Amino acid sequence: MSCTLVGPSGIRVPLEDGRAVILGRGLDTGVADKKCSRHQVKAVACYAEQDVVVTQLGPNPSFLNGEKLGRGQSGKLTHGGTLYLVNQSHPFTLDVSLSSNGTACNMPQRNLKASDKTKGGRSRKEAESSPTPKRSIKDFFSVSPSKASKRQLNTERDQSEVKRQKLDEQDEEERLAEEKLKQLQEFAEKKMTEENKDTHSSPSSSPAKACMKSSWQQTGNLLFYIAAGVKASDKIAGFDIDGCIITTKSGKVFPTAPDDWKILYPEIQPRLASLLKKGYKVVFFTNQLGIARGKLIPEVFKSKVEDILTTLQLPVQVFVASGPGVYRKPVMGMWNHLCEKANDGLAVDKTQSFYVGDAAGRPENWAPGKKKKDFSCSDRLFALNIGLKFYTPEEYFLGWKSAPYSLPDFDPRKLDSSCRLFDPPSASLTCTNTEVIVAVGYPAAGKSTFFHTHVVPKGYVYVNRDTLGSWQNCVSACERALKEGRSVAVDNTNPDPESRKRYLDVAKAAGVSCRCFLFTATLEQAKHNNRFREMAPSNSKHAKVNDMVFHSYKKNFVAPNVSEGFSEILQIHFVPHFKDSQSETLFRQFSEG
Incomplete structure (x- = not known):
């Protein structure tokens, strides 16, 4: 048919x-x-x-x-x-x-003769029942002898007959390929049946029922797929998809169409099949931010995933982070969902599990030839966050030696919650006399939390552009508060002398002193804080800050100096404090590669 x-x-x-x-x-x-x-x-x-x-x-x-x-x-x-x-x-x-007998069949039958014979003279039924299909003559000769002999035939031979024979050869190749795929599928099913009967084949794994039907599910920005035949296991073999399991057929960095992909290495399918035989559960974890951005249709990507697994002919579980947040690698939300809700209650043994991905932080020319710098380190950091052994595709599938790599300069695990809050330590955070405090620092550097914890409770009027809408409104609010004899804390980024001068002038006109609080959080620290807000919105009332805002601050930043008119400059350090252990666990993870 x-x-x-x-x-x-x-x-x-x-x-x-x-x-x-x-x-x-x-x-x-x-x-x-x-x-x-x-x-x-x-x-x-x-x-x-x-x-x-x-x-x-x-x-x-x-x-x-x-x-x-x-x-x-x-x-x-x-x-x-x-x-x-x-x-x-x-x-x-x-x-x-329909086929010649009027019934549907599982494979297209193109250009078959009435006797339904293969070229080797066997019937189709005999060919399908053979445990190992005979190789094509092309496996032994770079040029088919039959083609070579055709060159010696009469050059006036009918061209339509030549074309017909070429089509027959192409159909024969397709048929053999289809038979091979069918045998691989039957082999995998046979092995799965044997493993179900022999529960001692993997002593470390508990018997588990295989999923009977493939299905997609979704929760928030997480899509996940469980293929028929997937079984829970205490051993997880995790893999990225793009650049690890598949690459583009076009040779371009990004696929040009939904079908612009191919399996990266021929070693992949047998290696994954071997893992399944050893009792591992094979799981793919992939970031697909294009879905949230509207550049990738979810149904199109789902079809692509299903096609990849059809090609591999293996039962695999797939997790897709379709947007930002806790599920996006390197944050371990996808892994947590697997362990807590998608492994039939079976605990995962991290010491026997591992993860493979191509975003490994390798520098340019990490291997001889044309090897480019890795676009990020998110896969390596994903494994590091979880506590898994990590490999690159070349190391795991091809046996290459470990390549050099570098981790981000900012490490959230090393932040000290007991370090000193400000310098100089002899300074006082608040003053009994009326004053103006002007903040200087990156967005998400901890300014608001600091002011609301240590300054506003002392009676200072809180002035912030996010709530008032413009610097002009902030200046007006500052003037009103000073007229009422109240001190003011200005919580804006104020990166340059021009932005700071507005409040220095207001303070001078009111005859009060003006101090500067310089928040020392680095760009990397501030970006991490911003991502933490996004991952745990219940812990923050702030909206996400665009990367362009961070880099604009960095470009315009001029370190404050007492010569501008400040009576004192304090350095305020970022000292993390957490509402609960879950918040700290999330914050301590690498959140960007």
């Missing part, structure tokens, strides 16, 4: 049994309509049912025989039915062709 979508211009889009195909604007459909997304629909053929399930992905509707599909909705298409790709335009008609 075969399923094909046929366009009005004769373009044919073949649909293999059970394999998702993404259709939309592009060369494969001949559609140039801008209203049609490049990822307009997903089509999955079911040969047993002789139909195709179509799922709407693009923002504009598609139609099945006049029935409108909304985004995320699905419908079935049968033989002769028409899919209108977008807005009842660009029709594609489904052509379902």
